Amino acid sequence: MVPIVRDARTLRARPAGMNSYLAVLKARFRLLLQYRAAALAGLGTQIFWGLMRVMIFTAFYHSTTATPPISLADTVTYLWLIQALLLLLPWRLDADIQGMIRDGTVAYELVRPIDLYGLWYARSLAGRAAPILLRCVPMFVVAGLFFGLQAPASLAAALAWALGVVGALLLSAALATLMSISLFWTLSGEGISRMLATLAMVFSGAIVPLPLFPDWAQTILAWLPFRGLMDTPFRLYIGHIAPHEALLALGHQLAWTVILVLIGRWALARGLRRVVVQGG
Amino acid sequence: MVGWRLYLRYMSVSLRSQMQYRASFIMLTVGHFLSTAIEFLGVLVLFDRFGALRDWQLAEVALLYGMVNVAFALAEAFGRGFDTFSRLVRSGEFDRLLLRPRSTALQMAGRELDLMRLGRFSQGLFILLWASTTLTVTWTPARVAVLILAIGGGACLFVGLFVLQATLCFWTTESIEIINTVTYGGVEAGQFPLTIYREWFRRLFTFIVPLGAATYFPAMAILGRPDPLGSTPLFQHLAPLIGVAFMLVCLRIWRIGERHYCSTGS
Numbered sequence: 001m002v003p004i005v006r007d008a009r010t011l012r013a014r015p016a017g018m019n020s021y022l023a024v025l026k027a028r029f030r031l032l033l034q035y036r037a038a039a040l041a042g043l044g045t046q047i048f049w050g051l052m053r054v055m056i057f058t059a060f061y062h063s064t065t066a067t068p069p070i071s072l073a074d075t076v077t078y079l080w081l082i083q084a085l086l087l088l089l090p091w092r093l094d095a096d097i098q099g100m101i102r103d104g105t106v107a108y109e110l111v112r113p114i115d116l117y118g119l120w121y122a123r124s125l126a127g128r129a130a131p132i133l134l135r136c137v138p139m140f141v142v143a144g145l146f147f148g149l150q151a152p153a154s155l156a157a158a159l160a161w162a163l164g165v166v167g168a169l170l171l172s173a174a175l176a177t178l179m180s181i182s183l184f185w186t187l188s189g190e191g192i193s194r195m196l197a198t199l200a201m202v203f204s205g206a207i208v209p210l211p212l213f214p215d216w217a218q219t220i221l222a223w224l225p226f227r228g229l230m231d232t233p234f235r236l237y238i239g240h241i242a243p244h245e246a247l248l249a250l251g252h253q254l255a256w257t258v259i260l261v262l263i264g265r266w267a268l269a270r271g272l273r274r275v276v277v278q279g280g
Numbered sequence: 281m282v283g284w285r286l287y288l289r290y291m292s293v294s295l296r297s298q299m300q301y302r303a304s305f306i307m308l309t310v311g312h313f314l315s316t317a318i319e320f321l322g323v324l325v326l327f328d329r330f331g332a333l334r335d336w337q338l339a340e341v342a343l344l345y346g347m348v349n350v351a352f353a354l355a356e357a358f359g360r361g362f363d364t365f366s367r368l369v370r371s372g373e374f375d376r377l378l379l380r381p382r383s384t385a386l387q388m389a390g391r392e393l394d395l396m397r398l399g400r401f402s403q404g405l406f407i408l409l410w411a412s413t414t415l416t417v418t419w420t421p422a423r424v425a426v427l428i429l430a431i432g433g434g435a436c437l438f439v440g441l442f443v444l445q446a447t448l449c450f451w452t453t454e455s456i457e458i459i460n461t462v463t464y465g466g467v468e469a470g471q472f473p474l475t476i477y478r479e480w481f482r483r484l485f486t487f488i489v490p491l492g493a494a495t496y497f498p499a500m501a502i503l504g505r506p507d508p509l510g511s512t513p514l515f516q517h518l519a520p521l522i523g524v525a526f527m528l529v530c531l532r533i534w535r536i537g538e539r540h541y542c543s544t545g546s
Binding site: 038041042044045048049051052055056057059060061062063064066068194195197198201202207208212213214 | 311312314315318319321322325326328329330331332333334457458460461465468469472476477478481
């Protein structure tokens with residue numbers, strides 16, 4: 001075993017041009033677009049799951065005489081948006097980075113003349129954007145035509161939604177990168193990433209739409225970063241957040257992204273200072 | 281029977297190997313407990329907002345939730361070996377199993393006893409216990425027997441599905457993810473009474489993948505309420521046996537698939 005102790009400062013030595021990040025993005029995109037059959041099977045699974053959830057929520061709506069804070073039609077749209085954009089959630093660790101840290105190839109990543117955080121962030125962003133595009137378009141067509149996914153509330157809402165999805169992507173990539181960086185401490189990382197993924201799932205609204213949570217919980221939910229992953233863009237879509245309030249919602253996403261990127265950069269610098277490359 | 285003894289031997293080897301990394305094992309189990317327990321939070325939120333699901337109260341749905349989760353956790357623990365089957369076929373490693381003088385299904389099942397599933401198991405059991413004390417039913421021996429039978433039948437059914445998914449690999453090499461709709465989807469669907477679903481969905485989980493036979497129908501027997509779907513109490517009590525039958529059929533299909541196995545040769 002050859003321990004390599006590296007000073008984080010040398011990493012910042014050469015600023016990489018935007019081109020190298022774009023190349024990383026493009027390569028990942030092309031790789032993921034190869035798996036069209038898997039995407040089709042995934043689509044079938046998502047539709048089945050969506051139909052089941054719509055039936056469950058409809059039954060709940062028909063069980064009450066009170067007026068819930070979000071209408072059934074809007075909830076159905078929300079549920080289909082979850083299915084279409086499920087991959088916005090930081091599900092799991094980047095298996096490649098996990099492997100690299102385990103078998104020591106991460107040393108090669110350190111040699112590259114490019115900022116490591118930027119590289120990993122770009123990887124994670126591309127790894128998310130491609131499958132989302134691949135899955136979201138057919139899902140919109142099918143659910144829109146047959147299963148009650150409504151059109152956006154207005155043109156302004158559609159625009160705000162598109163921005164919200166981009167914001168969610170940036171936020172999700174920041175969370176996922178943070179998960180990868182945590183591997184420097186835990187090596188296996190299953191525990192932390194599973195916990196984070198679970199938190200993200202519940203508090204982004206992926207299990208139950210956030211407006212249906214108890215009223216006392218709304219303030220906490222609004223502050224947490226996770227609603228930026230799903231709830232913010234979805235509520236912009238159905239017009240639950242009016243377009244003139246959109247700036248605030250988008251600002252919340254962006255602020256959390258910046259915070260998480262800063263934490264990630266700091267953690268990466270600390271992690272690299274103590275990294276021991278396995279094998280050798 | 282020699283087969284059973286061999287299976288127990290496999291299990292003890294698997295347990296001992298998992299216990300080598302005790303800290304990691306405990307952390308993963310706790311993580312698994314929390315991540316599955318949080319699913320129940322969703323049910324709680326919905327009941328908090330809507331009060332009831334048709335004429336079902338929280339404790340009654342919790343009974344279903346506990347039953348299906350405990351059954352699924354058992355199936356995952358014992359049938360985990362089948363889950364990794366596509367890897368065996370792709371690498372050609374399955375040939376080795378064929379050379380051994382024991383049934384391949386036994387060897388597959390014995391590959392791993394996944395103790396980590398204790399996480400889902402314990403949270404399901406926890407909710408089941410909470411439900412059984414909150415419900416106003418008196419726990420007669422007959423009711424307890426139906427509950428245990430239902431969990432056993434449900435576990436058999438899920439194992440059957442794992443076997444079926446693995447069997448398809450004989451033809452496709454790749455694992456067919458679409459089966460996940462009825463395994464994981466079944467766990468989700470089984471948490472709620474069958475009556476809330478549309479006709480086609482109900483039929484799917486009654487006649488094709490008879491999950492209802494191990495969740496909804498025995499639960500009706502335990503709750504002792506008339507079934508709007510029109511099943512008789514006798515059927516409700518014996519329905520879990522359908523899960524066992526389902527597994528036996530799946531093992532039969534496994535044997536057929538095995539005969540079609542063509543090694544990838546690598």
